[in-house]
Amino acid sequence: MAHIKFENVTVQYPIYNAHSLSLRNQLVRISTGGLLEKESSNVVTITALSGVSFELNEGDTVGLVGHNGAGKTTLLRTMAGIYPPAVGEIQRQGRVSTIIELGAGLDIELSGYENIVRMGMLLGSSHGEMEAAIPGVEAFTELGDFLSMPVRTYSSGMIMRLMFAVGTAIRPEILLIDEMFGTGDAAFQEKAQSRMHELISTAKIFVFASHSQDLIKKYCRRVFSLEHGTLTELNAPISVAVHGIARTGPDAPPPATGQTVAAVPPSAGIKVKKPVGNVVVANPTYAQDGLYTLHCVDFMSDERFAKAYAAGEATGSWSGAAVHWRVYVACWFAEGASSLEGDLIECGVNRGGISRAIVSYLGTKLQDKRFYLLDTFQGIPVTILSDREMLHNKYFKENYTECYQDVLNTFREFPQVSVVKGLVPDTFDKVDSERFCFVHIDMNNAISEMAAAEYLWPRLVVGGCMLLDDYAWVINVDQRQAFDRFAKQRDMTVLALPTGQGLLMKTREASDTRAEAISNS
Amino acid sequence: MIDQLAALYRYLPLMLYFAWGDTKGRYRRSVLGPFWLVIGTAAGVFGLSFIWGGLLKVDRATFVPTLAVGIVVWQLIAGCVAESPSAFTRNAAVMRNLKTPYLIFPLQLMLRQLINFVHNLVVVVVVLIVFPPPLGATQLLVIPGMLLLVGNLLWIVILFGMLGARFRDIEQTIGVLIPLMFFLTPVLYRPEQLGAMEQFAWLNPFTYMISLIRDPIQGFAPAPFVYLISASMLLVGWWATLWLYGRRHDRIPFWV
Numbered sequence: 211m212a213h214i215k216f217e218n219v220t221v222q223y224p225i226y227n228a229h230s231l232s233l234r235n236q237l238v239r240i241s242t243g244g245l246l247e248k249e250s251s252n253v254v255t256i257t258a259l260s261g262v263s264f265e266l267n268e269g270d271t272v273g274l275v276g277h278n279g280a281g282k283t284t285l286l287r288t289m290a291g292i293y294p295p296a297v298g299e300i301q302r303q304g305r306v307s308t309i310i311e312l313g314a315g316l317d318i319e320l321s322g323y324e325n326i327v328r329m330g331m332l333l334g335s336s337h338g339e340m341e342a343a344i345p346g347v348e349a350f351t352e353l354g355d356f357l358s359m360p361v362r363t364y365s366s367g368m369i370m371r372l373m374f375a376v377g378t379a380i381r382p383e384i385l386l387i388d389e390m391f392g393t394g395d396a397a398f399q400e401k402a403q404s405r406m407h408e409l410i411s412t413a414k415i416f417v418f419a420s421h422s423q424d425l426i427k428k429y430c431r432r433v434f435s436l437e438h439g440t441l442t443e444l445n446a447p448i449s450v451a452v453h454g455i456a457r458t459g460p461d462a463p464p465p466a467t468g469q470t471v472a473a474v475p476p477s478a479g480i481k482v483k484k485p486v487g488n489v490v491v492a493n494p495t496y497a498q499d500g501l502y503t504l505h506c507v508d509f510m511s512d513e514r515f516a517k518a519y520a521a522g523e524a525t526g527s528w529s530g531a532a533v534h535w536r537v538y539v540a541c542w543f544a545e546g547a548s549s550l551e552g553d554l555i556e557c558g559v560n561r562g563g564i565s566r567a568i569v570s571y572l573g574t575k576l577q578d579k580r581f582y583l584l585d586t587f588q589g590i591p592v593t594i595l596s597d598r599e600m601l602h603n604k605y606f607k608e609n610y611t612e613c614y615q616d617v618l619n620t621f622r623e624f625p626q627v628s629v630v631k632g633l634v635p636d637t638f639d640k641v642d643s644e645r646f647c648f649v650h651i652d653m654n655n656a657i658s659e660m661a662a663a664e665y666l667w668p669r670l671v672v673g674g675c676m677l678l679d680d681y682a683w684v685i686n687v688d689q690r691q692a693f694d695r696f697a698k699q700r701d702m703t704v705l706a707l708p709t710g711q712g713l714l715m716k717t718r719e720a721s722d723t724r725a726e727a728i729s730n731s
Numbered sequence: 732m733i734d735q736l737a738a739l740y741r742y743l744p745l746m747l748y749f750a751w752g753d754t755k756g757r758y759r760r761s762v763l764g765p766f767w768l769v770i771g772t773a774a775g776v777f778g779l780s781f782i783w784g785g786l787l788k789v790d791r792a793t794f795v796p797t798l799a800v801g802i803v804v805w806q807l808i809a810g811c812v813a814e815s816p817s818a819f820t821r822n823a824a825v826m827r828n829l830k831t832p833y834l835i836f837p838l839q840l841m842l843r844q845l846i847n848f849v850h851n852l853v854v855v856v857v858v859l860i861v862f863p864p865p866l867g868a869t870q871l872l873v874i875p876g877m878l879l880l881v882g883n884l885l886w887i888v889i890l891f892g893m894l895g896a897r898f899r900d901i902e903q904t905i906g907v908l909i910p911l912m913f914f915l916t917p918v919l920y921r922p923e924q925l926g927a928m929e930q931f932a933w934l935n936p937f938t939y940m941i942s943l944i945r946d947p948i949q950g951f952a953p954a955p956f957v958y959l960i961s962a963s964m965l966l967v968g969w970w971a972t973l974w975l976y977g978r979r980h981d982r983i984p985f986w987v
Contacts, residue, residue: 314828
């Protein structure tokens with residue numbers, strides 16, 4: 211059972227310049243009664259990681275990105291247990307194998323064979339186990355007779371092969387690899403890839419620092435970004451829970467997006483005022499769905515909302531994550547818009563969590579309306595994703611699966627709801643309505659969302675609103691830029707909500723016709 | 732630290748393999764291998780006994796065994812002490828990149844020195860065959876002597892390993908002091924031969940370490956105070972080492 215858990219981990223290390231490493235200065239310090247302390251104790255303390263929290267379970271593959279000096283290697287060393295944390299707690303289970311520095315653990319005077327045993331033993335295997343592992347390493351490295359030669363005659367690519375072969379031959383449960391993994395020719399990369407898949411399929415933890423987006427895309431399901439020692443998860447999986455509070459839903463595309471875990475005030479998870487009569491989520495806190503707040507949250511104990519939320523949750527769209535803030539915002543706007551002329555439409559439905567909540571929340575107010583739900587109901591075709599969006603493709607693939615029949619079943623009892631399967635904007639042909647009061651866009655890619663916005667904005671009634679589920683999430687750069695342009699062309703700006711949503715309200719018709727003219731030309 | 736030491740038991744094969752690998756590695760591609768060590772010691776003992784024996788005009792039958800045992804024990808002591816400040820720093824690459832118990836490095840150093848020591852014992856055996864000492868039960872005192880010696884060297888290696896990693900001058904300082912100590916310590920001679928200066932020799936901890944081994948081999952028991960002081964050194968030394976290790980072992984990977 212491989213498992214790593216970091217709780218608010220800070221790693222600091224002293225940098226001794228030549229000055230302070232010398233005993234003389236310590237003696238001077240003592241003999242001068244500490245007067246020279248300031249000059250002589252020239253120890254600079256570097257905070258390499260600050261307040262890092264995450265949890266890795268079996269099967270997690272993590273790509274570590276960040277600038278040089280951002281703390282990637284320190285994080286790997288801390289995960290391996292080499293560096294102790296100054297603050298915080300680390301739990302680790304499972305046999306660790308590290309490939310951090312090229313050549314570390316090898317004795318260059320000894321032969322390849324002797325080094326296989328040597329490095330394997332340093333990683334915790336017995337002599338006998340390593341002897342037995344030699345044929346496997348021989349076959350994997352394809353170094354042939356070179357294995358009988360001293361390692362000092364090897365090229366760096368050959369050393370990489372040897373280290374990788376040994377590091378994986380000991381059957382690690384947790385494999386930590388630093389960026390130099392990119393070394394090695396195409397043939398090695400191919401072999402390494404199949405070995406990686408083997409490891410990943412046997413449900414182990416794999417963490418890998420790299421500057422190569424290709425490699426990260428290839429191997430990693432989760433991406434951690436380090437900046438100045440602060441860790442941000444770029445595409446959190448469904449059930450990441452930090453203190454059990456920062457749960458975020460899969461419904462909003464990259465749920466924990468940009469959620470700097472360290473930014474959650476330390477007390478957030480502990481001092482929870484439990485709202486009386488709360489029925490929305492099982493463990494309500496003031497730090498959920500990407501938010502931390504001290505403000506009034508009466509909606510949490512509103513029975514109508516609780517029912518709506520429960521209905522949405524029952525669709526399985528959120529996989530148990532707490533997304534009540536977002537759902538609340540969506541319900542509020544849908545209700546407000548329902549008094550206007552026109553219909554409701556959602557582009558990007560997945561299993562219909564938010565739309566089901568809205569249907570429930572609006573109740574009879576939806577009676578004379580239509581609510582169109584547009585989605586492929588089988589994920590996003592990769593061809594329309596930009597390079598940047600591709601980085602999160604793996605995540606989408608896993609969370610957005612075939613669900614058409616389920617969605618049909620969910621809304622079977624609501625004749626007002628039309629479920630339209632296909633790719634936006636092609637599917638607008640199947641939407642009969644020409645006027646809309648509420649538009650919800652959540653398609654996790656800029657091309658489709660722009661097409662939807664261009665089509666729907668002119669058809670939005672004055673007073674109606676367009677709610678963008680992905681707008682303010684840090685990683686959704688493409689979508690944000692596209693909507694900022696879209697708004698600018700219409701003399702507006704998008705309201706970025708703390709929930710990660712973006713909001714556009716239509717306040718006048720005139721500018722709109724102009725914009726329509728522009729977009730049509 | 733105690734439980735860490737206990738956990739090291741698992742790593743014993745690793746440490747032995749590495750210590751032996753280091754020894755082999757040093758004499759790689761030479762015909763005689765580690766026996767160069769023995770030849771070196773033998774040449775030293777022979778040369779010194781020839782010159783000093785001539786200079787001092789002493790009885791070779793007692794002088795040569797004194798010198799042979801003295802040199803072999805001194806080599807063990809000096810080897811451990813001189814290398815102790817680099818026990819951790821020499822393994823910095825491993826310590827920073829692989830999760831290994833820190834203590835295997837000083838212990839590996841100790842084991843390597845013991846391997847050398849065992850090789851060198853060949854010289855002692857040959858000398859003792861040529862100049863046999865009076866055999867008796869006294870010789871059994873070598874066993875507690877050896878335990879005290881190794882026990883003391885062990886804390887020295889760990890303590891100075893830590894200090895040497897933190898303060899880089901210590902290695903240089905010890906490098907300078909060791910040759911001097913060779914002459915200040917009764918290696919080539921016996922403390923009694925110093926006459927009025929003898930009491931100064933007993934201020935030197937190394938004097939005790941050598942007496943613990945050499946006296947029983949030559950057929951007389953060391954004075955009780957030798958054991959008393961050695962045992963005190965053992966206790967105080969380990970206490971200080973455990974204290975420092977307990978407080979600061981977390982910092983070792985940052986120091987190296």
